[in-house]
Amino acid sequence: MIGKKILIVDDEEDILDLLEYNLAANGYEVYRANNGAEGIRLAEQKYPELIILDVMMPVMDGIKTCEQIRKNPELAHIPVVFLTARAEEYAELAGFEAGADDYIVKPIKPRVLIKRLNALLRRGSKQASPSSQTIKIHDIEIDKEEYSVRKDDEIIDLTRREFELLHYLASRPGKLFNRQELLDKIWGNVHITDRTVDVHVRKLREKLGDSLIVTVKGVGYKFLPHPA
Numbered sequence: 076m077i078g079k080k081i082l083i084v085d086d087e088e089d090i091l092d093l094l095e096y097n098l099a100a101n102g103y104e105v106y107r108a109n110n111g112a113e114g115i116r117l118a119e120q121k122y123p124e125l126i127i128l129d130v131m132m133p134v135m136d137g138i139k140t141c142e143q144i145r146k147n148p149e150l151a152h153i154p155v156v157f158l159t160a161r162a163e164e165y166a167e168l169a170g171f172e173a174g175a176d177d178y179i180v181k182p183i184k185p186r187v188l189i190k191r192l193n194a195l196l197r198r199g200s201k202q203a204s205p206s207s208q209t210i211k212i213h214d215i216e217i218d219k220e221e222y223s224v225r226k227d228d229e230i231i232d233l234t235r236r237e238f239e240l241l242h243y244l245a246s247r248p249g250k251l252f253n254r255q256e257l258l259d260k261i262w263g264n265v266h267i268t269d270r271t272v273d274v275h276v277r278k279l280r281e282k283l284g285d286s287l288i289v290t291v292k293g294v295g296y297k298f299l300p301h302p303a
Contacts (some may be wrong), residue, residue, distance in 0.1 A: 084114035111135030145174035247298035
């Protein structure tokens with residue numbers, strides 16, 4: 076991970092100092108900002124490999140900042156991790172709704188944080204490498220090498236997690252997955268609720284239509300091998 080660039084956005088100087096010290100000690104190149112608007116400007120200048128966001132910040136809070144990052148074509152692929160004191164389930168779900176890749180509750184355990192960031196960056200590196208052939212099913216074309224999705228030749232903007240979930244389901248059409256399987260495969264060793272899967276499926280349905288991914292009540296989801 077040596078040389079990987081990480082942007083930290085938090086309005087607490089002691090948190091910024093603690094994170095910068097531990098990340099730099101592990102070989103990361105660290106940039107820091109005190110609010111969301113400043114963080115977006117710095118991200119556009121430095122193009123970090125990962126962004127850490129606080130939720131409660133002045134000028135622009137973390138949720139709004141993450142939403143703006145996901146709307147920016149040059150930044151949308153960057154993994155975003157929320158690091159916050161907000162432990163409520165609704166706050167966690169709001170973070171994933173905004174497009175976050177992970178949600179970590181303070182107080183910070185630096186060694187655990189570093190391991191989770193390393194794992195997230197490794198997964199991102201594997202996903203970005205050239206891989207299997209393009210999946211073409213129904214009117215959807217999923218290109219894992221380009222990390223792109225087209226529906227009727229129109230580019231569909233997906234967050235990184237939405238893409239990974241869609242690709243995983245579509246690569247095994249007709250197979251039923253329970254929520255825990257999908258959490259383990261797409262999110263890995265991350266302590267989040269299984270409702271996170273529901274949020275991402277709902278987002279995919281909003282962008283691609285309701286007929287592709289079906290719910291098996293009380294069990295999980297599957298991608299239809301044929302149009303409904």
